[in-house]
Amino acid sequence: MDNSPLFKAGHTACAGxxxxxxxxxxxxxxxxxxxxxxxxxxxxxxxxxxxxSAWNVPWIHSLFENAAAVASGVEAALIYxxxxxxxxxxxxxGDGGTADIGLQALSGMLERGHDILYVCYDNEAYxxxxxxxxxxxxxxxxxxxxxxxAKSTGNIRPKKPMPEIALAHGIPYVxxxxxxxxxxxxxxxxxxxxxKGPKYIQIHVPCPLGWRHETDMTLEVARxxxxxxxxxxxxxxxxxxxxxxxxxxxxxxxxxxxxxRFKHLLNNPAEIKQIQEIADNNIRKYxxxxxxxxxx
Amino acid sequence: xxxxxxxxxxxxxxxxxxxxxxxxxxxxxxxxxIVEELAQMVxxxxxxxxxxxxxxxxxxxSVVLGGVAAGVRSFTATSSQGLLYMAEVIFNIAGLRLPxxxxxxxxxxxxxxxxxxxxxxxxxxxxxxxIQLYAENNQEVVDFHIMGYRISEDKSMMLPVMVCxxxxxxxxxxxSVDIPEQEKVDKFLPPYNPLYKLDTAEPxxxxxxxxxxxxxxxxxxxxxxxxxALKLIPKVSQEFRGVFGRDYKDCLIxxxxxxxxxxxxxxxxxxCGTIKEVVDELRAKGxxxxxxxxxxxxxxxxARVCEALKDVPQVAVLDKAVSLGAYAPLAVEIKAAFFxxxxxxxxxxxxxxxxxxxxxxxxxxxxxxRKLNQRExxxxxxxxKPELLQxxxxx
Numbered sequence: 020m021d022n023s024p025l026f027k028a029g030h031t032a033c034a035g036x037x038x039x040x041x042x043x044x045x046x047x048x049x050x051x052x053x054x055x056x057x058x059x060x061x062x063x064x065x066x067x068x069x070x071x072s073a074w075n076v077p078w079i080h081s082l083f084e085n086a087a088a089v090a091s092g093v094e095a096a097l098i099y100x101x102x103x104x105x106x107x108x109x110x111x112x113g114d115g116g117t118a119d120i121g122l123q124a125l126s127g128m129l130e131r132g133h134d135i136l137y138v139c140y141d142n143e144a145y146x147x148x149x150x151x152x153x154x155x156x157x158x159x160x161x162x163x164x165x166x167x168x169a170k171s172t173g174n175i176r177p178k179k180p181m182p183e184i185a186l187a188h189g190i191p192y193v194x195x196x197x198x199x200x201x202x203x204x205x206x207x208x209x210x211x212x213x214x215k216g217p218k219y220i221q222i223h224v225p226c227p228l229g230w231r232h233e234t235d236m237t238l239e240v241a242r243x244x245x246x247x248x249x250x251x252x253x254x255x256x257x258x259x260x261x262x263x264x265x266x267x268x269x270x271x272x273x274x275x276x277x278x279x280r281f282k283h284l285l286n287n288p289a290e291i292k293q294i295q296e297i298a299d300n301n302i303r304k305y306x307x308x309x310x311x312x313x314x315x
Numbered sequence: 316x317x318x319x320x321x322x323x324x325x326x327x328x329x330x331x332x333x334x335x336x337x338x339x340x341x342x343x344x345x346x347x348x349i350v351e352e353l354a355q356m357v358x359x360x361x362x363x364x365x366x367x368x369x370x371x372x373x374x375x376x377s378v379v380l381g382g383v384a385a386g387v388r389s390f391t392a393t394s395s396q397g398l399l400y401m402a403e404v405i406f407n408i409a410g411l412r413l414p415x416x417x418x419x420x421x422x423x424x425x426x427x428x429x430x431x432x433x434x435x436x437x438x439x440x441x442x443x444x445x446i447q448l449y450a451e452n453n454q455e456v457v458d459f460h461i462m463g464y465r466i467s468e469d470k471s472m473m474l475p476v477m478v479c480x481x482x483x484x485x486x487x488x489x490x491s492v493d494i495p496e497q498e499k500v501d502k503f504l505p506p507y508n509p510l511y512k513l514d515t516a517e518p519x520x521x522x523x524x525x526x527x528x529x530x531x532x533x534x535x536x537x538x539x540x541x542x543x544a545l546k547l548i549p550k551v552s553q554e555f556r557g558v559f560g561r562d563y564k565d566c567l568i569x570x571x572x573x574x575x576x577x578x579x580x581x582x583x584x585x586x587c588g589t590i591k592e593v594v595d596e597l598r599a600k601g602x603x604x605x606x607x608x609x610x611x612x613x614x615x616x617x618a619r620v621c622e623a624l625k626d627v628p629q630v631a632v633l634d635k636a637v638s639l640g641a642y643a644p645l646a647v648e649i650k651a652a653f654f655x656x657x658x659x660x661x662x663x664x665x666x667x668x669x670x671x672x673x674x675x676x677x678x679x680x681x682x683x684x685r686k687l688n689q690r691e692x693x694x695x696x697x698x699x700k701p702e703l704l705q706x707x708x709x710x
Binding site for chain 1 (some may be wrong): 365369373378380385387407487519
């Protein structure tokens with residue numbers, strides 16, 4: 020993998036960037052017979068600043084909200100050329116580009132049945148523009164447009180249920196992965212690309228700058244999100260839940276306390292309780308708890 | 316072969332002859348017949364193409380962007396709000412240097428909502444880096460699509476072309492149109508052979524971030540290329556004449572009885588047909604009047620306009636669009652063309668007509684010729700209904 024990287028070193032991502040880690044894993048798993056269509060966002064900016072590019076696969080960036088539509092055109096062209104069978108098309112975007120401004124184009128792509136893998140790198144806010152709140156920002160997060168104050172404990176809404184929205188389109192594959200669980204992420208990308216039709220993978224990618232955690236904590240923070248039940252790693256094939264990562268749930272404080280964006284909650288048990296409820300709901304909903312806790 | 320066809324059908328025939336492998340569109344009146352005809356051709360197996368039904372014009376433009384980027388000739392069509400909704404992608408396609416042909420069935424812009432013809436939609440996107448050709452009749456519409464791909468895909472150009480045709484007047488109008496033979500179109504328009512494309516055999520990054528050290532040169536290159544288009548369009552037009560026999564001269568402007576004219580109207584699109592009729596009528600009465608038709612609005616053929624109008628004492632510019640709060644868009648170009656020139660019309664008057672589908676009748680054109688005298692008129696609306704203005708504002 021290091022001998023022929025498809026996503027080369029030398030890009031300008033911040034130290035500890037979870038998105039850079041995940042993006043590299045995705046393309047290295049997909050391999051060289053892949054065309055990538057990228058929305059505007061951190062990944063696009065830090066990997067393709069003229070005259071340099073980190074990508075060693077065909078790659079195009081058009082606009083903030085249209086990767087799914089541009090990818091649809093690329094796929095249509097490949098079908099016309101008779102090249103689709105041996106070419107992967109990946110559309111990728113951040114959480115804002117997916118759940119907010121790009122949702123319509125994504126919905127169209129999923130509904131039309133294109134043979135495309137859509138990857139959402141979820142760092143839970145508009146990081147490229149300075150940590151503004153997105154539809155995938157968690158409840159009570161302190162961002163620059165959901166700031167804490169005398170009358171605010173941060174973002175007032177929970178995350179938009181993007182995996183469920185994708186699933187509701189009746190597509191053959193939907194999965195949630197994490198930069199903290201690398202073999203699982205690779206397996207899901209591989210699996211997705213083996214299935215014909217629209218696929219959606221959402222990857223939790225910590226952002227040290229926006230989440231305000233230490234840059235050497237990226238993978239640990241990502242793992243804590245999963246281990247507290249706040250970011251369930253689930254996988255659906257043809258609408259059926261086929262896998263979930265089981266956990267011995269840790270209290271949500273363990274995840275919150277290592278990040279500046281949640282620091283304001285640490286002496287506010289009532290607010291933490293609400294976040295714990297979100298985790299508990301996930302744990303119940305997806306049956307995440309390991310059967311025998313003593314053995315874990 | 317000459318056929319009596321609706322304009323939309325004629326466009327679809329022209330597009331079929333150009334063999335786009337990707338077509339994407341979102342329905343909007345009065346563009347719909349064009350894409351319905353194409354969808355039927357694909358359904359019948361008469362056109363091998365991927366027809367992608369999208370959820371918006373923004374995505375229609377994005378799909379064809381992706382199609383061309385992957386190396387396949389593509390087509391889309393839209394109107395009015397649809398074109399404005401595409402606007403972001405329209406700029407992007409030109410910036411990415413992707414060749415494309417888009418049919419714009421010209422229609423007024425909301426509010427108030429109005430599905431009828433004027434040219435506000437495409438005129439509003441004049442700064443996007445596209446070549447814009449305005450057709451007078453459906454033969455031109457057909458021919459400009461075929462020429463459009465040739466111009467667009469020329470290795471020196473690699474820029475998109477918008478063929479602008481007046482909504483309803485042309486899209487829904489029945490005319491006798493010569494639909495060229497496939498062999499001739501194949502001869503004139505070779506298969507798309509892109510300079511660059513998304514290809515796993517030769518990985519390429521498209522759409523990079525250009526910081527202040529690099530951005531400006533990309534815009535300069537667009538500007539220079541569009542200047543070159545003023546040379547390429549006439550060249551392609553003459554090649555077109557060689558293959559198909561129809562002569563659009565330089566295909567930038569058309570001069571109609573200008574040589575000895577005392578009064579000339581400058582206009583774009585189907586209204587030029589009406590103006591020609593009035594010119595014929597007034598010429599028969601001994602009046603020295605003429606028409607200058609602008610075909611290429613972008614790039615704007617300043618030198619050709621100056622050459623054509625320099626000895627005409629009085630010029631009226633008829634705009635079917637406005638630039639609210641400023642002079643009318645086409646009038647601005649004509650005035651700019653002559654600023655500082657030794658030989659110039661003494662009067663360049665500006666009229667706005669036909670907004671939101673109000674008919675521009677022969678009488679409207681006669682009125683413009685009557686009003687064109689030694690007193691320069693700036694931005695007068697023709698055929699306004701004063702009684703409506705009084706009702707609305709209680710004047």
